[in-house]
Amino acid sequence: MATSKEYRLGPATFPRGWFIVAEASELDRGPMAVRYFGQDFALYRGASGKVIMLDAYCTHMGTHLTASSSAMIVQNNQQIEGDSIRCPYHGWRFNAAGAVDDIPNLPGPCPKVAGLTSYPVREVMGCIMMWFDPEGGEPLFEPPFLQEWDNPRWVRWQLDHLGELNIHGQEIIDNMADAAHLGPTHGAPCEWFENEFRDHIYIQRQGGYHQAYDCMLTTTTWYTGPGLLLSKQQFGDVLTYELIANTPVDDGVSKVWHGCISPAAGETITDADIANAREIQAGALQAFSADFEIWKHKRPALRVMQMASDGPFLKGRKWFSQFYTEKSKIGDIQQQLNGNYHHQHLPAPDDKARQLEVGLFD
Template sequence: MAKSEEYKLGPNTYPRGWFVIAESNELGETPLAVSYFGRDFALYRGKDSGNPVLLDAYCGHMGTHLTASTSAVIASDNSHIEGDNIRCPYHGWRYGPDGKVNDIPYHDGPCPRSSTIQSYPVREIMGCIMMWFDEDGLEPQFEPPMLEEWNDPSWVHWDLDHLGEIDMHPIEVIDNMADAQHLGPTHGAPCEYFENEFKDHIIIQRQGGVLASYGCMLMSTTWYTGPGILLSKQEFGGQEIYEIIANTPVSDGKIKVWHGALHKSASAVATEEDRAIAKEVQVGALAAFAADFSVWANKRAATRIIQLKTDGPFNKVRDWYRQFHLEMKDVERHQGANNGKAHVLNMDKPSEEALALGAHFFE
């Protein structure tokens, strides 16, 4: 595995942005211990607000992991979650969701400020728990993505596929956004049209081509909101889905990956039958994504790419990605240098085959 330094990303080791850290249904009453960005975190659901809270894992007092030890009496029955606060299982110091100690059971007077630990911005959106990570500790610089269709009862929600951890730098996942020439060999749907567009922290790919196995056109508009969360609107054979693919750095050169598909049912309110169909559609979408995933799991790192003119704009996509490793003062200028379109291919010239299949280009 190669690290950020070898891809000449920097000065920060980890990208800045919103990242999936768990699926909503994983976080019930029992807190979780999670590790990302080479750090350990305590994740729990506040009893008052129902909101997830994410703190640095280790208690300021003597370094106990707040959520990993489950045999302490107050942890074994979850009584250490009080409202939106959590008590350390060792001596019971109580942390608020802001990371400050607000009660010590055997001490009167102010709690030591030096015991404060870091609290991270967290959002629960579309069945995902997302955190904002910034090595420099800045507040969120943009909003995480949200699909309106999630609140439309005709669409069937995803349950995420947990693909697990993979020894690959996240920049090689993002390469896929530029990768016009893998769509045939890897997915059996060579693109007829293709373009990338760069808009500050967002990158878009629009492409389409004949999906041989279905005998229909597949058209997709895919975008990353920051470095960690991909959404993709896809239409093929009368089906409409949104796919989510999330990658989160676990350590430098290792990521964790999730996948899901939101499916538009034929009913105003999705029925049990619609749910069964949506499950099958997600299995199909996962199979397509698994083709990428198995390439990634078995490839060596490509810290440099030999980019042909007829490849997609890999190097531009990598340069776009670099913004998430820069100091904030340099980000706007870097975005400005990348904004615009690249690798515009046949966006206004559908082939006869595509026209026969009813391609509507570029929405």
């Protein structure tokens, strides 16, 4: 395990961007205590359905707002009022913006300084995503969304919760430039390869014969910011989108989720379609697990001995550093990098391979 400082990513310890903090269905069980970016947060769904994320600790005496299961206000299901939440200790009420708007038995206005930070949160594709920015402020870009998520012919994912790994996000994102690992690690040596940087988006296009699937595999994979990977993949008659999400828990520790959505054979989803989609997700997870096992046991690559047989790792690392730098410097990094990068010994994807991404980035 190594830290952001050791990778020399920039002044921040944690990157800015959209990150998964829970699967939406987890909130059906009530408010959650979550920890990311070396901080504790209170996460809950208000009565309106809106999901709210606040700093965890009550300003009165430091109680964690969502870590009590035995306080009577929690047991009686009275903690949530509208989109506000009451502290389980003395009942101070925090609204969705984080302000204290009621202190039991205290007439008059509540102190403004008692407020907590409320973080931007979105519910996207069955995931709760938060915008984290070490400098604070509003989101600089939107989280990704697949149109197919709303198509009644597509089977939605149920996420694999892969837990916490002692690995820095840098090592996970290195995979995007890593043309040379696709043969040894995945049994699918790539026959074409390309990376592209578009501001906060990092794209990989590749394809080749896949040993386990016994057919050609074509993929277009992209990060939207530092924590959310989506990959459109086609092999044989299978089409699927894979999600791999990593969120820093502490410096050098990442929490990881995985899922796939796949289309039904007919106009409506049958049990057989669901079973098929789960099987595709399990197959993709198996492939991903090969990366995982390597990451788990490797020493950190604080420096890469880059060869002509490698993809543009160092450019990928520069792209990643934009999320650790001051906002004022992001534009410079993006301007330096934006464009397509080709591997010295592999051709770029042809028009047929590029068909896979028609409409993806519009």
